[in-house]
Amino acid sequence: MPDIQDNTNSGNISYNAKHSMILIAVPSKENSRIAQDMLMSYGFSEFIFAYDGKDAMDITLRSEPDLVLIDMNIKGMNAIEYCKSIRELELFKSLPIIVQTADHHHEQRTKIFANGATDFISTPLEKMELISRVKVRLENHKLINSLVEYQEHMQQELTTAREMQNLIMPIEPDIIDIEKNHNVSVGSFFKPSYEMGGDFWGINSADDDIVDLYAVDFSGHGVTAAINTFRLHTIMYSSISRLSAGEYLAYLNRKITPLISADQFATMFFGTIDSKNNTLTYATAGTTDAILVTKNMTEIVTLDGSGFPIGITTSSKYDTKEIEFNKNDMLILYSDALIETRNNKKEFFSTECIVDFLAENIKNSKSYNARHAVSDILTEFNAKYSHNLNDDLTLVAVSR
């Protein structure tokens, strides 16, 4: 007796179809014997039988067969009714059901599929056709189940990883603390494009007058980029001495470069707001131009974000720049996704557009702060651009 070839050996999916339990539900014992003999000749050995539709239903529920071969016109409950009822149950959503019929009309077959049959086969049965269809349907079913299980497992892993990644970013209570203690407003938004992202940001205070703000965007997306965010974050939080912004980026760059491959790098803004001296000192590593709202919110300028991205070469140097940052001034950082996503007219939400948009909103508002800015920019972005977004999006603002 020839054995069934197991062709499904890929990865950890290993499966022998001949141990599958097949329910044969056809009106006469003679016909069910014909189907059974054909399948047995190929090595299938486990069968159960039903001679009317209601029996088929009961047996399916009780014995949970791996595949059902059912005759279109079986008594009690025909194959279409059987399919309809069985598909309503979650457990049998993907159970392979092959309907046998002598009816060659196109409409009839369409109706069989529409009601949940997996496949159909013409009667009188032809041995090789029956074996092929049964085999293919069993293998597909098994593969799909394995993939679903694998996907569920990966999904869980990624959810855990994403929760870990969220932990390296500020949470609302911390942000509120900083707002209270430093008399600032902090608005923020972060959304990874895939399960995990290459963006992260942070806000810290060293003492009463000092608030550090940074935003990082690793090249690429997904798990690789996310792992790099953890690496950099670890380096950032294991350094203790207080350096200038430029020295700090140079330090991070020296540390991260040997750890990541040549095609990986991060763009970064690091700034320190000093509320005693009313200054912002900052350094940039090939990032977007930050937006600065100044002169009592009457003027909006951009801060050049150029510089060597970190992680490319250990020798990169970074300038520390210092500007005034007075009461009512606001700093806005954003990842390139914000300005590189097109709307339906193929236009970008460019930095210039954001500046104009902000100017208009500030003009029409009495007291405008960082939370308003982030919320307004995001609303505008979501309304017009976000459906084309395929990168991580970070938007952070701080106002005094």
Next chain:
Amino acid sequence: MEYSENQNGDQYDLSLSGKFTFADRKFFKDLFIKIREGNIKHLTIGLSEIEFVDSAALGILLLARDEAEKLQINLVLKSPKDQVKKMFEISRFYELFQIEE
């Protein structure tokens, strides 16, 4: 991304066009296999027809720079325009690569 190529002795010229993104990693991987076997000493990558590069594309160019250094190949990037030029300026690529107009 589309490309055309031309080899003349140990000089290999590549002209790229369209959007240069993460999707083009495989192309460059294959390119370097070809270059390793091809006894090439000079590689020029023409960018004048490239309209857009993303951060992954910059990463691919950095990888090319790394490979070229290892293989002692002289790598030249040629004629970046518009958004590409802007990205190169922001990321200081003019100091990392030999870039010709």
